[in-house]
Amino acid sequence: MNYKRSKYFTTSKNAKIKYFFDKKNSEITVVFFHGFMSDMMGAKPTSIQRFCKKQKLNFLKFEYSGHGKSSGKFINGNISKWTQEAKELIKSKTRKNKKLIFIGSSMGAWISLNLLPIFKKKIIGFIGIAAAPEFLERLMWNKFDKKIKSKLLKDRLYNLEYGGFTYPLTKQLIFDGRKNKFFNKKNNLHLPVTLLHGLKDEVVPLLFSKKILKKFKKSKKKLVKIKNGNHSLSRKSDLKKLCNELKNIIFYNS
Secondary structure: OOOOOOEEOOOOOOEEEEEEEEEEOOEEEEEEOOOOOOEEEEEEHHEEEEEEEEHHHHEEEOOOOOOOOOOOOOHHHHHHHHHHHHHHHHHHHHOOOOEEEEEEOHHHHHHHHHOOOOOOOOOOEEEEEOOOOOOHHHHHHHHHHHHHHHHHHHHOEEEEEEEOOOEEHHHHHHHHHOOOOOOOOOOOOOOEEEEEEEEEOOOOOOOHHHHHHHHHHOOOEEEEEOOOOOOOOOOHHHHHHHHHHHHHHHHHHH
């Protein structure tokens, strides 16, 4: 699926956010949040989009600034900024929709978790895929040696080489992540929460999903462990499981 039917949304900070909104006049809108240095054109959003079209559900996906076809440089972005962009776009496009289901992949789960309390009157379900709240501190900064930390603090930029990709990490990105805590916040939300996690995920430990579910004390929660699944969870069998879990949340609310 290409970008042809996509549009741009201009935020209050004049960022041009590329988005795709498939309106089906449904009460339910499924919103997909992509991961770190990813975009809205991957296998997961494409699969969810097809599912929503078949089920006649509204579907919204987008790209944070510095990602995909949106404006801005990646190195100028951070969790606060991307969360704000997502909030403005979702509020604008789903104003008339009564029910929202958030699906967040990796960093996208962190951003969607940030937004759950803001949209709590409309949220009827949350799905996290290899969810990674606070990953900047817990999986990066805390594991960096003194040399890397020193370079990051001094140069304000460190190019992390991992898995054949280069991730330009900035000092401001790391420090901003500390303002977006999830694990130490109170959570009184009451909604279906499903987390999918591959047992061969070498990026985000399964422990993250277990810790997240502990925060949803009043919610109907479920952890789906996927045998041989990696961080991406983009195999046909993974995508089928994802869509089945989305179907379960819709059925639960019907």
